Amino acid sequence: DQQVKQNSPSLSVQEGRISILNCDYTNSMFDYFLWYKKYPAEGPTFLISISSIKDKNEDGRFTVFLNKSAKHLSLHIVPSQPGDSAVYFCAATYGAGGTSYGKLTFGQGTILTVHP
């Protein structure tokens, strides 16, 4: 049962344009969402996160949007740069203070390629 889904295996964009990566989830208990970036032969690197009490969080070129009613979040990268080419994973967790808090449930990942 895939609770976090990234339905686009890959995305290709031109340098300078916007990259939009999408993620859907099914578990309504999730209350914290994260995006990780992964280069080949490296571990995932934390990028940006959002709590379920917010609908938007911005950090430089990266913005995450959360639509709780649709159980959907997206990561916007503006402007996209060739160095952003990597695999992007959406992750979710829930249960602040409980034993499950911190356990991340990941999507399958989206390969982003930014062309010069």
Place this chain on the structure above:
Amino acid sequence: EAGVTQFPSHSVIEKGQTVTLRCDPISGHDNLYWYRRVMGKEIKFLLHFVKESKQDESGMPNNRFLAERTGGTYSTLKVQPAELEDSGVYFCASSRQRYEQYFGPGTRLTVT
């Protein structure tokens, strides 16, 4: 600040053998996690330590997998005996707070 380190980076073993993976978390991080990514699929949670105690081991596939965290510092994950389906990349992560986790580079395990 040194990051999360994992050893070995790659291990090739035969079915039925034993392998032990090691993870050294970031100093001062009480939370330590193990995850696994099989065949380019999603990264799946295995277990979570808080200091030396197992907080959640709901993701451990079966009793062939044994994780320990001695003294609340480094952790080991032993697979005994290894099966073909255990092949994948095993990631360790650590954190102070429970949600923003810092990952190591992973150990690629190949069981032949």
